[in-house]
Amino acid sequence: xxxxxxxxxxxxxxxxxxxxxxxxxxxxxxxxxxxxxxxxxxxxxxxxxxxxxxxxxxxxxxxxxxxxxxxxxxxxxxxxxxxxxxxxxxxxxxxxxxxxxxxxxxxxxxxxxxxxxxxxxxxxxxxxxxxxxxxxxxxxxxxxxxxxxxxxxxxxxxxxxxxxxxxxxxxxxxxxxxxxxxxxxxxxxxxxxxxxxxxxxxxxxxxxxxxxxxxxxxxxxxxxxxxxxxxxxxxxxxxxxxxxxxxxxxxxxxxxxxxxxxxxxxxxxxxxxxxxxxxxxxxxxxxxxxxxxxxxxxxxxxxxxxxxxxxxxxxxxxxxxxxxxxxxxxxxxxxxxxxxxxxxxxxxxxxxxxxxxxxxxxxxxxxxxxxxxxxx
Amino acid sequence: xxxxxxxxxxxxxxxxxxxxxxxxxxxxxxxxxxxxxxxxxxxxxxxxxxxxxxxxxxxxxxxxxxxxxxxxxxxxxxxxxxxxxxxxxxxxxxxxxxxxxxxxxxxxxxxxxxxxxxxxxxxxxxxxxxxxxxxxxxxxxxxxxxxxxxxxxxxxxxxxxxxxxxxxxxxxxxxxxxxxxxxxxxxxxxxxxxxxxxxxxxxxxxxxxxxxxxxxxxxxxxxxxxxxxxxxxxxxxxxxxxxxxxxxxxxxxxxxxxxxxxxxxxxxxxxxxxxxxxxxxxxxxxxxxxxxxxxxxxxxxxxxxxxxxxxxxxxxxxxxxxxxxxxxxxxxxxxxxxxxxxxxxxxxxxxxxxxxxxxxxxxxxxxxxxxxxxxxxxxxxxxxxxxxxxxxxxxxxxxxxxxxxxxxxxxxxxxxxxxxxxxxxxxxxxxxxxxxxxxxxxxxxxxxxxxxxxxxxx
Numbered sequence: 001x002x003x004x005x006x007x008x009x010x011x012x013x014x015x016x017x018x019x020x021x022x023x024x025x026x027x028x029x030x031x032x033x034x035x036x037x038x039x040x041x042x043x044x045x046x047x048x049x050x051x052x053x054x055x056x057x058x059x060x061x062x063x064x065x066x067x068x069x070x071x072x073x074x075x076x077x078x079x080x081x082x083x084x085x086x087x088x089x090x091x092x093x094x095x096x097x098x099x100x101x102x103x104x105x106x107x108x109x110x111x112x113x114x115x116x117x118x119x120x121x122x123x124x125x126x127x128x129x130x131x132x133x134x135x136x137x138x139x140x141x142x143x144x145x146x147x148x149x150x151x152x153x154x155x156x157x158x159x160x161x162x163x164x165x166x167x168x169x170x171x172x173x174x175x176x177x178x179x180x181x182x183x184x185x186x187x188x189x190x191x192x193x194x195x196x197x198x199x200x201x202x203x204x205x206x207x208x209x210x211x212x213x214x215x216x217x218x219x220x221x222x223x224x225x226x227x228x229x230x231x232x233x234x235x236x237x238x239x240x241x242x243x244x245x246x247x248x249x250x251x252x253x254x255x256x257x258x259x260x261x262x263x264x265x266x267x268x269x270x271x272x273x274x275x276x277x278x279x280x281x282x283x284x285x286x287x288x289x290x291x292x293x294x295x296x297x298x299x300x301x302x303x304x305x306x307x308x309x310x311x312x313x314x315x316x317x318x319x320x321x322x323x324x325x326x327x328x329x330x331x332x333x334x335x336x337x338x339x340x341x342x343x344x345x346x347x348x349x350x351x352x353x354x355x356x357x358x359x360x361x362x363x364x365x366x367x368x369x370x371x372x373x374x375x376x
Numbered sequence: 377x378x379x380x381x382x383x384x385x386x387x388x389x390x391x392x393x394x395x396x397x398x399x400x401x402x403x404x405x406x407x408x409x410x411x412x413x414x415x416x417x418x419x420x421x422x423x424x425x426x427x428x429x430x431x432x433x434x435x436x437x438x439x440x441x442x443x444x445x446x447x448x449x450x451x452x453x454x455x456x457x458x459x460x461x462x463x464x465x466x467x468x469x470x471x472x473x474x475x476x477x478x479x480x481x482x483x484x485x486x487x488x489x490x491x492x493x494x495x496x497x498x499x500x501x502x503x504x505x506x507x508x509x510x511x512x513x514x515x516x517x518x519x520x521x522x523x524x525x526x527x528x529x530x531x532x533x534x535x536x537x538x539x540x541x542x543x544x545x546x547x548x549x550x551x552x553x554x555x556x557x558x559x560x561x562x563x564x565x566x567x568x569x570x571x572x573x574x575x576x577x578x579x580x581x582x583x584x585x586x587x588x589x590x591x592x593x594x595x596x597x598x599x600x601x602x603x604x605x606x607x608x609x610x611x612x613x614x615x616x617x618x619x620x621x622x623x624x625x626x627x628x629x630x631x632x633x634x635x636x637x638x639x640x641x642x643x644x645x646x647x648x649x650x651x652x653x654x655x656x657x658x659x660x661x662x663x664x665x666x667x668x669x670x671x672x673x674x675x676x677x678x679x680x681x682x683x684x685x686x687x688x689x690x691x692x693x694x695x696x697x698x699x700x701x702x703x704x705x706x707x708x709x710x711x712x713x714x715x716x717x718x719x720x721x722x723x724x725x726x727x728x729x730x731x732x733x734x735x736x737x738x739x740x741x742x743x744x745x746x747x748x749x750x751x752x753x754x755x756x757x758x759x760x761x762x763x764x765x766x767x768x769x770x771x772x773x774x775x776x777x778x779x780x781x782x783x784x785x786x787x788x789x790x791x792x793x794x795x796x797x798x799x800x801x802x803x804x805x806x807x808x809x810x811x812x813x814x815x816x817x818x819x820x821x822x823x824x825x826x827x828x829x830x831x832x833x834x
Contacts, residue, residue, distance in 0.1 A: 001803055006555030009807040013558045013814060014390070020818075021386050054420030061383040065825025068382055074822035081819055086574045087581070087770040091823050146770075147762040148584045 023069030033066075034284040037235040040066040072238060079239040087146065090237040094138075094145055097241045099189040100233035101138045101145055102363075109157055109366050115164035117371035118358060122166050124375070125351060127311075131165060131358040132172045132206060133158045133365065134194065134317050137187040140178050154362050161365060170209055174202045188245040191231020191287065193361065196222075196248045196320045203324040210310075210355060212328045220250045225278070229286040247286055249276065255327050256304045263295035264348075266341045275300070275323070290319035296339040297347045300332045311353035313337060313344075313374060315364040338364070340373035377418045378530065379561075379616040380568050381826040382818070388415065393554075393623055405544060408525070408624060409517055415526035419489060426488050427524050433460055434498045435519045438505045438512035445508060454506045458499050464488070465495040469691045469833075492688060492834040493532040494523055496655050501537045503659055510538045518544070527621035531614040531834070533631050533651040547625035555807075557622030562810045562817070564615025567608040569817040569827050571778045575605035576829055578771050587744070590751040591758035596731075597767055597775070599752060603734045604778040607636055609831045610649070634784040639722035640713070641729055642706045645685075656685055679703040689832065690737065694745060698737040705729055723783075 033040055041062040050056035068074065079090045088095045092104030122129045138145060139154030150156075155175055162171050178186055178198060186198030194202075204214040226247040234240075258275045265271060277292030291298070300322065309331040312318055318334055325332055333353070335344055344350060364370055377384055392411045399407050416424040437457030444450035467476070468491055488494070501522075504510045513519050522540050582590070582598030590598075611632040621628050635647035646653050664677045679700055686699025713722075732749065739745035750756075780786070790802055821827045 001800055003552040005803045005806050006552035006559065008555070009559055009810050010551055010555030012807050012811050013562070014393075014554070016811060016814065017386055017390050021390050024386065051417070052421045054418065054423070057377055057383070057418035061377065061381055061825055064383050064387055065822070068386070068822065068825070071822065074819050077819040078822050081816060085570070086577065086774050089577070146581070147766050148581050150584075 020069050024064060024067060027067055027069055029067050032284075033072075035072050035230075035235065035238055037232065037284040076238040076240070079237045083239070089146075090239060093233050093237045093239070095237060095239045095241070096144070098144070099137065099141065099187075099242050100237065100239060101141060102136060102192050102233060103138065103145060103149060105138075105149070105153055106366050109160070110368060111157070111160045111164060111365075113369075114365045114371055115161055117374060118169065119164075119166045120375050121350075121356075122169055125356065127351075127354045127356055129169045129356045129358070130172070130206070130209060131162070131169050132174050132202065133161055133360055133362050134202065135175045135178060136192040136361055136363050137194075138192065139175060139362065140182050140187055157362050157366070161362075172202070172206050172209060174205075177202055177205060185246075188229070188231050188287075189242045190229070190234040190245055192233060192363070193231070193287065193317060194320070195245075196250055196323070199317075199321040200250065200324060203321060206357070206359075207324070207328060210328070210357070215252060215255065215324070215327050219254070220252050223249045223251060225249055225289065226281050226286050231285070231287060235284070247281075247289060249289075250323055252327060256302045258300055258302055258326055260299075260301045262299050263293070264297040264299070265295050266339065268347075271295075273298075275326075287316070287319070290322070291316070294336065294339055296336055296341070297344075298334040298336075300326060300334070302326050302330060302332075304328065304330050306330060309333070309353045309355075311335065311348075311350060311356040312359060313356065314359040315361055317361045317364075318359050321359060335374070337371055337374055343373050343376045345376055377415065378826065378828055379613060379620065380565055380817075380821065381828070382821065383825065385565070385818070388418075389620065389623075396624060397549075401549075404547070405521070406517070408544075409521050412521060412524040412526045415529070416524050423488060428520065430461075430464070430488075430494065430498070431516070431520045431523045433457060434501060434523075435513065435516055437502055438519075439514070441502060441505045442512035450506060454502050457502045461495050461498045461502075465491050466691075487833070490529040490531075490834065493528075493534055493652075496534045496652065496688075497522065497537070500534070500655060500659060504536060504538075510536065513537055513541070525621070527617040527624075527626075527628065529617075530830075531610060531617055531631060532649070533614070533629055534655050535629070535651055543626050543628065548627075549625045553625060554623050557619045557624075559619070559806065559810050560622060561616050561619025562814045564612045564617075564619055565817045566612075566813045567615060567781075568612030569820050570813075571774065571781065572605050572608035572612055572831075573820070573827055573829065574771070574774050575601045575608065575778055576831060578767060578774075579605060581767060585763060587747045587751060588756060589758075590748070590756055591761045591764050592752060592754045592756070593760045593764040594767065595748060595751040597764065597771070599731050599735050599748070600779075601771070601775065602738055603636060603731050604775070604782055606734070606738075606831050607632070607648075607782055608778065609829070613830070634782065634787075636727055636730055637723040637783045638726050639719040641702075641709050641726050644726055644730060645682075645702070645706070652688070653685070656681055656688075660684065675707060678707065682706070686737070689834070692740065694736055694739045694742060697742060698733055701733055701736060705733070 029040075029043075031040060032038070041059060043063055044050065044056045044059035046056060050059070079095065082090045083095050089103050092102065094101045094103040118129075118131065135154040135158065142149075142152065142154070158175050165171065178194070178201065181201055184197065185195055186201060187194050200217065207214045224246050227244060229245040229247050231245065261273050261275050263271050263273050273292055276289055278289060280286060280288040280292065304327070306329075308329045310325065310329045310333070312322070312325070312332060312334045314334065315336065315338060322332065322334065333348060335348070337344075350356070377388065379385075396404060396407050396411065413424060416427050434457055437453040440453035441450050441457075444453070468488055505512045513522075518541055519537070521544065522537050578601040579598055582594055582601070585594065614631040618628050618630060629651070631649050631651060633647040633650060635644050638644045638647055661677065661681050664681070665674060682703035683696045683699035686695035686697070686702065689695050690698070735748050735752070736742075736745045739748065790799055
């Protein structure tokens with residue numbers, strides 16, 4: 001009896017293991033994953049040093065993991081099992097049917113480094129500098145996270161950054177604004193970023209600091225261009241119990257129009273582009289509709305005739321914020337420090353702008369060397 | 377590469393088995409050595425080089441010791457060999473020597489995995505040869521296999537070279553043997569991925585709270601989770617090793633025998649990493665006991681050796697203090713315990729003491745452990761808070777199941793059940809449960825492809 005059972009076990013397990021072994025070997029090896037929205041690990045290249053330190057086999061392990069047969073099914077199953085087994089934390093994301101929240105916070109936070117870069121930028125420029133640090137959804141919905149996670153974590157980080165900024169820099173407390181409105185659809189359920197509406201709520205305050213009156217909400221027509229957006233938190237978990245998100249485009253028919261939009265790529269080439277990139281709706285990350293292909297510098301000119309120029313330095317939080325700004329400036333230049341490969345002054349003359357607006361997700365500021373290239 | 381990874385289970389293991397069984401029996405030992413070398417080489421070529429040099433050092437000192445047997449000069453190669461073995465483990469593992477490691481530019485990946493087990497094996501081998509208990513191994517491939525055999529690398533078991541050689545030479549091949557091996561392997565995989573990893577996550581959650589704000593219940597949850605998680609991590613890795621080697625027809629002994637709920641505290645030490653305690657008994661305790669029968673002297677020896685065992689695990693002051701406290705508990709038990717005390721009370725107080733002792737064990741400093749114990753007994757003046765409620769609600773199933781699985785109740789249910797029906801039903805279901813466990817565990821590691829927290833690097 002016992003031996004028969006073991007023979008069946010051996011047969012069943014070996015067949016199963018070999019099936020997935022062969023399936024993994026034969027599988028078509030793409031470069032990108034749609035559901036995870038990332039580049040997949042390539043087959044490691046053999047070299048003496050990679051054999052010496054074992055990095056070759058570690059990469060082989062990642063390669064096999066990324067191309068494992070039925071990977072997306074396995075990951076979806078894993079999310080379901082993990083969420084039911086113990087805490088609802090899957091790969092560092094807190095999942096619930098209401099929303100997904102990042103629960104994987106870095107241990108250290110380089111506040112000083114970020115603040116000193118911004119301070120240096122301010123001291124070397126004559127124009128006014130404005131600074132907005134935006135919390136992620138984990139900061140705004142921190143009450144929904146497990147109680148042992150520091151509830152005011154992002155709040156504290158934002159305050160720490162603001163406290164170390166130069167007095168000349170004007171700041172906006174986006175965290176407070178957003179927290180008060182958190183029963184509205186201001187953050188995506190499946191992404192850590194704000195929605196267009198969230199951006200609008202902060203825009204109302206920011207634009208007044210910049211010296212304009214905000215456009216009231218009723219003037220806009222809102223187009224839902226997608227109702228099945230799954231964002232970066234979904235990409236990490238493939239957890240589908242939270243409802244898909246909407247992507248909205250705010251249009252102001254009587255307002256100013258975008259006349260021209262160009263992008264400076266990292267090799268210095270300047271290309272024409274549209275304000276939105278609707279084709280991105282067919283990719284794994286539909287939020288990219290707002291900004292299109294990533295480039296270090298984007299320039300937008302409008303038919304507003306006040307000759308005012310604004311420099312925006314930021315990250316992807318800026319993408320859905322720009323459509324509100326175009327109503328007030330003739331010329332807006334957006335710089336993404338993340339994409340910069342050389343100092344920003346090699347692309348544009350930052351002294352051309354009377355106003356500079358820093359606008360970031362607080363998680364970006366936590367990245368090492370994030371602001372490295374905004375100064376010479 | 378570690379056992380609980382997709383690369384090992386769906387890549388290395390099936391290929392290694394295929395190649396192994398494709399060769400005629402007389403070549404299989406060589407194939408096994410080659411595959412072990414590949415396994416070590418995949419950790420890093422430095423590691424493979426280290427292992428070969430290490431094996432060579434012990435091989436030659438064994439031969440030299442034997443050559444001068446009976447003469448005083450035989451001590452020289454023995455002492456040199458043991459000193460090299462001992463220094464390697466201290467050099468690589470001791471936290472005190474980390475500045476030296478940095479000075480020597482020893483890269484992170486060069487940490488020789490399993491060095492603590494290998495050292496015990498190596499020292500035991502030389503001592504045995506010196507005493508004349510065994511002959512020095514003349515076959516270098518056997519010595520190399522003794523140190524590099526891949527199912528033994530991470531969690532032992534520590535055993536005599538002769539015993540190992542006899543296991544290798546008495547391989548038994550059968551299809552049902554592979555099934556039995558895979559069953560044990562998957563059991564270990566499940567212990568690691570389902571129980572240990574989740575309980576470790578619980579430990580990390582408890583650690584997020586400042587020690588001075590920890591409520592008593594949360595502290596207890598964390599302490600219990602640590603012991604159970606450590607047990608399932610280590611026994612899970614050990615089971616995977618035993619299971620994998622059984623697939624190659626080699627039956628290695630088990631290292632754990634349901635230690636946490638032992639009926640006596642002294643049994644805990646012989647049921648937790650069985651072979652390690654046995655090693656310390658035969659190579660340290662026994663020779664020291666033989667010097668004198670004085671009771672007080674033997675008490676000192678016991679305390680000293682337990683301190684040493686604790687140090688072997690942790691290589692810090694906490695390990696030593698843990699060993700001393702453990703020895704005290706064993707001695708007090710020996711003195712006062714009524715031999716007729718019921719098993720169940722014994723198991724409960726053992727588990728209780730083990731949880732407390734492991735708070736000392738786990739800390740990186742004594743201050744940490746004392747503060748933690750303080751919190752466990754309500755020193756922070758909070759019995760329970762929202763964190764305890766949340767953690768209990770989320771983890772209660774895994775905690776209870778982990779506690780149940782670390783007792784021998786289930787095994788006894790099967791083994792001692794009078795009804796043949798129950799046993800047969802269980803056996804009939806085992807292929808299915810094994811396959812389901814493999815699928816669940818594969819899903820759980822599918823995102824990162826690896827489950828690599830080892831809690832304690834040995």
